[in-house]
Amino acid sequence: MSTFDDAALxxxxxxxxxxxxxxxxxxxxxxxxxxSVWAASAPALSNxxxxxxxxxxxxxxxxxxxxxxxxxxxxxxxxxxxxxxxxKVLYIPAPSHGAPxxxxxxxxxxxxxxxxxxxxxxxxxxxxxxxxxxxREAAREVIVTNQFVDLVESVPAGxxxxxxxxxxxxVNERAAxxxxxxxxxxxxxxxxxxxxxxxxxxxxxxxxxAAYAERMKDVDFAVTLNWVMGERTFEVxxxxxxxxxxxxxxxxxxxxxxxxxxxxxxxxxxxxxxxTGVPNRRHFExxxxxxxxxxxxxxxSVAVLMLDVDHFKKIxxxxxxxxxxxxxxxxxxRCRDALRDRDLFARFGGEEFIALLAAPSADEVPVTAERLxxxxxxxxxxxxxxxxxxxxxxxxxxxxALPDGETALLDGLIARADEALYAAKAAGRxxxxxxx
Amino acid sequence: xxxxxxFNGHRSGGGTEIAIxxxxxxxxxxxxxxxxxxxxxxxxxxxxDLAGCGPQGAATYDFDxxxxxxxxxxxxxxxxxxxxxxxxxxxxHSMSGMIGAVASIARPDAFKRLVMIGASPRYLDEDGYVGGxxxxxxxxxxxxxxxxxxxxxxxxxxxxxxxxxSEVVADFSNTLFQMRPDIALNTSRTIFNSDVRGLxxxxxxxxxxxxxxxxxxxxxxVGQWLASHLPDATLDIIDASGHLPHMTAPREVIEILQRRLxxxxx
Numbered sequence: 001m002s003t004f005d006d007a008a009l010x011x012x013x014x015x016x017x018x019x020x021x022x023x024x025x026x027x028x029x030x031x032x033x034x035x036s037v038w039a040a041s042a043p044a045l046s047n048x049x050x051x052x053x054x055x056x057x058x059x060x061x062x063x064x065x066x067x068x069x070x071x072x073x074x075x076x077x078x079x080x081x082x083x084x085x086x087x088k089v090l091y092i093p094a095p096s097h098g099a100p101x102x103x104x105x106x107x108x109x110x111x112x113x114x115x116x117x118x119x120x121x122x123x124x125x126x127x128x129x130x131x132x133x134x135x136r137e138a139a140r141e142v143i144v145t146n147q148f149v150d151l152v153e154s155v156p157a158g159x160x161x162x163x164x165x166x167x168x169x170x171v172n173e174r175a176a177x178x179x180x181x182x183x184x185x186x187x188x189x190x191x192x193x194x195x196x197x198x199x200x201x202x203x204x205x206x207x208x209x210a211a212y213a214e215r216m217k218d219v220d221f222a223v224t225l226n227w228v229m230g231e232r233t234f235e236v237x238x239x240x241x242x243x244x245x246x247x248x249x250x251x252x253x254x255x256x257x258x259x260x261x262x263x264x265x266x267x268x269x270x271x272x273x274x275x276t277g278v279p280n281r282r283h284f285e286x287x288x289x290x291x292x293x294x295x296x297x298x299x300x301s302v303a304v305l306m307l308d309v310d311h312f313k314k315i316x317x318x319x320x321x322x323x324x325x326x327x328x329x330x331x332x333x334r335c336r337d338a339l340r341d342r343d344l345f346a347r348f349g350g351e352e353f354i355a356l357l358a359a360p361s362a363d364e365v366p367v368t369a370e371r372l373x374x375x376x377x378x379x380x381x382x383x384x385x386x387x388x389x390x391x392x393x394x395x396x397x398x399x400x401a402l403p404d405g406e407t408a409l410l411d412g413l414i415a416r417a418d419e420a421l422y423a424a425k426a427a428g429r430x431x432x433x434x435x436x
Numbered sequence: 437x438x439x440x441x442x443f444n445g446h447r448s449g450g451g452t453e454i455a456i457x458x459x460x461x462x463x464x465x466x467x468x469x470x471x472x473x474x475x476x477x478x479x480x481x482x483x484x485d486l487a488g489c490g491p492q493g494a495a496t497y498d499f500d501x502x503x504x505x506x507x508x509x510x511x512x513x514x515x516x517x518x519x520x521x522x523x524x525x526x527x528x529h530s531m532s533g534m535i536g537a538v539a540s541i542a543r544p545d546a547f548k549r550l551v552m553i554g555a556s557p558r559y560l561d562e563d564g565y566v567g568g569x570x571x572x573x574x575x576x577x578x579x580x581x582x583x584x585x586x587x588x589x590x591x592x593x594x595x596x597x598x599x600x601x602s603e604v605v606a607d608f609s610n611t612l613f614q615m616r617p618d619i620a621l622n623t624s625r626t627i628f629n630s631d632v633r634g635l636x637x638x639x640x641x642x643x644x645x646x647x648x649x650x651x652x653x654x655x656x657x658v659g660q661w662l663a664s665h666l667p668d669a670t671l672d673i674i675d676a677s678g679h680l681p682h683m684t685a686p687r688e689v690i691e692i693l694q695r696r697l698x699x700x701x702x
Contacts, residue, residue: 048504049501050501076541077510080635
């Protein structure tokens with residue numbers, strides 16, 4: 001950002017005033033519609049906006065000689081400096097880039113124009129035009145820079161922009177907060193440290209280091225990687241400016257933590273039973289297939305336990321469906337708590353639940369089944385003050401996950417466990433039966 | 437007539453000498469309704485709505501140009517030039533007082549004399565000068581204006597009118613509501629931040645300063661300051677309250693006009 005020093009134009013006005021004995025000298029920037037957008041003057045003028053379209057000033061054919069002031073309608077903001085109407089007026093057009101009516105205005109009220117000084121004025125016109133053009137460009141640059149800053153800060157991402165020569169960088173506020181530096185311009189060398197430190201703070205920094213090390217050989221590399229910092233994850237996109245690394249490089253840091261959590265939540269919702277919160281049947285089948293596939297290599301055993309709430313219809317009929325639903329929730333929770341973390345547990349449908357025990361020892365299966373049964377039968381379920389005595393029947397089946405084993409192992413295990421469950425029910429319920 | 441029409445200009449009356457009636461903040465040219473018949477009998481009467489005021493106010497207001505009183509003075513001179521006015525009697529209320537002063541300095545030939553009702557060259561107090569307002573009061577005024585314009589008007593209008601005259605309060609409220617709130621806020625900032633005391637001594641035409649004894653916007657001291665710093669001035673203080681005597685005490689104002697403008701047209 002560059003700023004314009006208007007002292008040069010003010011000095012020029014002072015010089016012209018002295019040389020010509022004018023009462024007021026102004027360098028005015030005037031746009032095509034007559035609007036004055038800026039002025040330097042001697043003596044100084046409070047910064048009022050005015051329009052010179054109807055003044056007659058910009059339409060007069062100036063020959064470099066002062067003319068009678070009565071011919072012009074000058075803005076009151078100018079005349080008030082004189083203390084009354086101007087007797088003589090001289091305008092030296094100095095068209096500046098973008099403000100074609102600009103020029104140097106000289107007004108006399110009490111003094112008499114000095115011919116020798118006036119003869120020098122055309123020489124000043126070019127300097128005035130050049131300075132006005134420079135001022136306008138400086139003002140435009142400030143506006144463009146401000147717009148650029150507004151734009152950069154309006155993006156919901158941390159931005160680090162590295163210049164093409166690799167020397168300068170621009171950091172927006174979000175990126176500054178991440179990097180622990182101030183927003184704005186930095187030398188690239190100053191920023192290398194914070195950038196490296198940020199990456200080292202990532203849980204996956206080894207992986208990131210390797211990924212970048214390989215790509216950085218190419219000046220035009222572009223890659224998007226997730227930087228994991230504890231609970232937060234940033235998607236970090238780096239690419240060359242306009243596809244060419246020689247123009248510079250952009251780093252964009254987008255906090256995707258919320259997106260990732262949302263995605264995980266959506267996955268969980270898709271996989272779980274809405275009533276009990278445990279996985280649903282579809283998820284159970286997918287996960288079981290994965291677990292069994294993993295076991296196949298080792299040839300270890302797998303067991304399935306089927307569990308059914310005894311006389312569930314009677315619970316519903318006696319206490320109503322809301323109590324029945326509550327019973328299913330408690331059953332699911334007690335079962336889940338009675339199993340090992342690595343065991344898979346799901347609602348299979350209705351009042352039926354299923355568990356897959358990975359790599360159990362032979363005597364572990366009936367013990368686990370009994371643990372489930374007693375987890376339910378040991379204490380009544382209390383629903384809003386209503387005491388419900390609940391029992392479950394459990395059927396189990398064990399199989400070998402062999403490398404050349406039949407693909408329908410799970411279906412077979414479920415069928416056998418279901419038969420065993422039926423046998424447990426037939427034998428009087430609230431008991432465990434394991435298939436041979 | 438393009439400019440005159442843009443400012444909703446009206447011309448009436450049977451006289452030959454021109455009187456320009458220029459209203460103050462928060463009103464429009466209808467503020468002159470009570471005095472207009474008196475002027476029409478004696479003058480060629482010209483009135484218009486200031487930039488930002490009246491039914492077309494939003495179209496005439498320019499936030500840059502009207503950021504100082506000079507922009508309004510330029511508008512006045514544009515109208516004067518377009519209508520070929522010279523040697524006029526300029527009758528003004530409130531902010532139009534200093535607008536006329538500035539215009540008369542730039543173009544003395546256009547003005548024969550000025551009447552300023554409730555005028556002030558500076559509203560803020562300063563060491564040795566009573567303007568009637570303190571900076572923090574003004575900030576409160578601007579804040580309440582921008583927060584809720586309706587509520588502001590409801591509180592501001594009766595205070596400015598200053599007397600128990602529900603008809604004038606209703607008229608003043610209506611013309612205040614007619615202003616776009618952002619323009620009203622900017623206009624009041626321009627007025628209350630103005631300080632043209634340095635120009636007062638340059639006014640070469642006779643000025644008749646009129647004000648009431650109790651005016652929320654312009655204390656008596658301001659009228660006295662003006663009358664003593666203007667090169668050629670009279671001062672009449674009406675023994676009444678309020679900032680709008682041309683609306684609330686027209687008979688007293690006419691009595692003063694009769695006396696001060698006597699001679700030529702009046």
